[in-house]
Amino acid sequence: MAHRDTIYRELIQLDWEVADQTEFFDKMAAKLVELGYVKETFADAIKTREANFPTALPVEPFPVAIPHADPQHIIKPFIACTRLKNPVKWCEMANNDEEHDVKFIFMLGFLGGHGDADGSNEHVELLQILVMNFQKPEVMDRLVNAKTEDEYMEAVLSMEGL
Amino acid sequence: MKQIVVACGSGVATSQTVASKVNRLLKENNVPAEVLAVDIKSVDRYIPSSVAYIAITKVDKEYPIPVINGIAFLTGVGQDAEFKKLVDAVNA
Numbered sequence: 366m367a368h369r370d371t372i373y374r375e376l377i378q379l380d381w382e383v384a385d386q387t388e389f390f391d392k393m394a395a396k397l398v399e400l401g402y403v404k405e406t407f408a409d410a411i412k413t414r415e416a417n418f419p420t421a422l423p424v425e426p427f428p429v430a431i432p433h434a435d436p437q438h439i440i441k442p443f444i445a446c447t448r449l450k451n452p453v454k455w456c457e458m459a460n461n462d463e464e465h466d467v468k469f470i471f472m473l474g475f476l477g478g479h480g481d482a483d484g485s486n487e488h489v490e491l492l493q494i495l496v497m498n499f500q501k502p503e504v505m506d507r508l509v510n511a512k513t514e515d516e517y518m519e520a521v522l523s524m525e526g527l
Numbered sequence: 528m529k530q531i532v533v534a535c536g537s538g539v540a541t542s543q544t545v546a547s548k549v550n551r552l553l554k555e556n557n558v559p560a561e562v563l564a565v566d567i568k569s570v571d572r573y574i575p576s577s578v579a580y581i582a583i584t585k586v587d588k589e590y591p592i593p594v595i596n597g598i599a600f601l602t603g604v605g606q607d608a609e610f611k612k613l614v615d616a617v618n619a
Contacts, residue, residue, distance in 0.1 A: 458583065
């Protein structure tokens with residue numbers, strides 16, 4: 366499956382209003398369960414994993430979070446792209462004591478992992494592509510300025526290499 | 528060939544991404560080492576046979592080998608400095 370095929374219009378969330386990270390996970394998990402992308406176990410799994418291994422990347426111009434849960438909770442691979450109305454606190458990957466104000470969230474639902482040679486290579490490439498694009502001001506500008514879900518989707522799909 | 532170990536929380540994405548990036552850098556610079564991506568739960572088993580540990584999670588423990596910041600390879604920020612530490616560990 367090509368990377369861009371895992372970006373679904375129905376999983377673009379624009380200007381969601383949430384009080385904190387927990388509310389974001391609850392809201393996102395409920396939507397993913399309803400649409401059949403993840404199992405009921407996903408909400409707890411993603412929250413536990415994030416608490417132990419946070420996922421905010423300290424990239425410029427904006428920090429971006431890439432939460433993901435173990436593959437056994439995923440039914441259908443996806444990338445869910447969210448822009449929050451107001452940023453929420455998010456701990457930095459590998460540096461749990463550092464908090465960032467995160468507005469841009471790319472939730473990754475992957476199947477496979479270690480020992481899954483086919484699946485894992487795809488994730489590797491995808492993550493490299495995303496992280497490279499997060500650091501391009503012109504890409505982030507489009508994400509900031511998108512007025513509709515369609516525009517946001519277009520902005521994401523315009524990322525080089527995707 | 529010397530071994531470098533990298534581990535992330537779920538073993539799904541970040542460790543493999545960093546491993547592939549570092550392996551490419553090692554090859555390009557003719558450094559005789561290779562990176563092995565493992566699950567965080569089993570990382571301690573690989574420490575004795577490795578010359579460096581690339582961490583993508585917070586490290587609370589002391590390790591007998593150099594610990595390298597893996598996020599630098601993911602974002603590219605500070606990558607040169609971390610890569611130099613890695614090469615030094617391989618050549619030590």
